[in-house]
Amino acid sequence: MSVARVGPLKLKAQIFCGDEPAIGPGKADLLEAIDCEGSISAAGRALGMSYRRTWLLVDSMNRCWVERLVETIAGGSRDRGARLTDTGRAVLAAYRLLERRMVDAAAGDGLDPLTALLRDAPLPPATAT
Amino acid sequence: MSVARVGPLKLKAQIFCGDEPAIGPGKADLLEAIDCEGSISAAGRALGMSYRRTWLLVDSMNRCWVERLVETIAGGSRDRGARLTDTGRAVLAAYRLLERRMVDAAAGDGLDPLTALLRDAPLPPATAT
Numbered sequence: 001m002s003v004a005r006v007g008p009l010k011l012k013a014q015i016f017c018g019d020e021p022a023i024g025p026g027k028a029d030l031l032e033a034i035d036c037e038g039s040i041s042a043a044g045r046a047l048g049m050s051y052r053r054t055w056l057l058v059d060s061m062n063r064c065w066v067e068r069l070v071e072t073i074a075g076g077s078r079d080r081g082a083r084l085t086d087t088g089r090a091v092l093a094a095y096r097l098l099e100r101r102m103v104d105a106a107a108g109d110g111l112d113p114l115t116a117l118l119r120d121a122p123l124p125p126a127t128a129t
Numbered sequence: 130m131s132v133a134r135v136g137p138l139k140l141k142a143q144i145f146c147g148d149e150p151a152i153g154p155g156k157a158d159l160l161e162a163i164d165c166e167g168s169i170s171a172a173g174r175a176l177g178m179s180y181r182r183t184w185l186l187v188d189s190m191n192r193c194w195v196e197r198l199v200e201t202i203a204g205g206s207r208d209r210g211a212r213l214t215d216t217g218r219a220v221l222a223a224y225r226l227l228e229r230r231m232v233d234a235a236a237g238d239g240l241d242p243l244t245a246l247l248r249d250a251p252l253p254p255a256t257a258t
Contacts, residue, residue, distance in 0.1 A: 008151070011231070012141040015243050018250045022137070023243075063252035087246060094242040098235055102140070105234030106227055113223040114144050114152075117216060121147045123192035 004099045006107050008118060013099055022064035023095050030057055031084060031092045034070055040082045065091060133228045135236050137247060142228055151193035152224050159186055160213060160221045163199055169211045194220060 004011035004025060014024035021027070033043035044054030062068035069088030073081035084092065133140035133154060143153035150156070162172035173183030191197035198217030202210035213221065 008145045009227075010143045010145060012143075013235070014139045014141075015247065016137045016139060017248050020251045022247060022251075059255050060251070063254065064248055065246050066248060067246075091243065091246055094246075098138075098239045098243065101234045101239045102231040105230045106142070110227045110230045114220065114227065117194050117196075117220055117223075118144065118151060119146050119193055119195060122149045122151075122189070125192065126188050 004103055006103050007111060008115060009103070009106055009111055011099065011102055011106070013095075013102060015095070017064035020060060020064055023061065023091060027057055027061055028092060028095050030054065031061070031069065031088060034058075034082055035084050035089075035092075038081050038083065040070065040072070043082075061088075133232055135232050136240060137244060138232070138235055138240055140228060140231055140235070142224075142231060144224070146193035149189060149193055152190065152220060156186055156190055157221060157224050159183065160190070160198065160217060163187075163211055164213050164218075164221075167210050167212065169199065169201070172211075190217075 004013065012025055014021045016022060029047060030043060030049075033046050034040060037043045037046055040054055040058055041051050044051055047054075049057075058070050062070060065087055067087040068085055069091055070082055071085050073083065133142065141154055143150045145151060158176060159172060159178075162175050163169060166172045166175055169183055169187055170180050173180055176183075178186075187199050191199060194216055196216040197214055198220055199211055200214050202212065
């Protein structure tokens, strides 16, 4: 799951291939779920996504990198096995490291001036005019 | 405008006050537009947002920080002047610096392993099953 929160900061990092997000928080979570579940459809269920949406995200990732990130293992059903390729593992690890570097760069001096000015909770909304 | 792009990387950093985004790329752009235009409604128009949406974003920012970020200058019309408070300037500057630190941390060693594996353009989508 996403590592990209520190205190009040939430980070979303996306790597684009042309106009298409090649990896971001959701796709990284999906790669981890496929690695854990050994199946694309089980990974989608674990993340609460439809099979079609899951499949589209996998297809998108498989088209944006020099090699596919996810490969299915021989068999015929939707629940047949799937696994990350070496490139899939490399992209996932590099993305998580990138997130970590950015979060680490934000922590402390970068975030403190904002945290110091932030309320604990928002005031109630004003009445709309 | 947003500084949070470097090569194929797009960064979205949000600071939350409870469940409410207290600042992020859109609100930072709005603060800059208000500073530039001297008016909330003119700033919204410059960014292609409705007056209502612009007003809601300003109200949200004004409720999340220890002091309001935007103040209106005496007068009665929608186009009366508005300006950033000292806190507004401090939050905007600290947020842009935070983005810059995160982007700088991503550049080079962090991003190169991903860029090396990224296609120049995605392959065409597979036929949906």
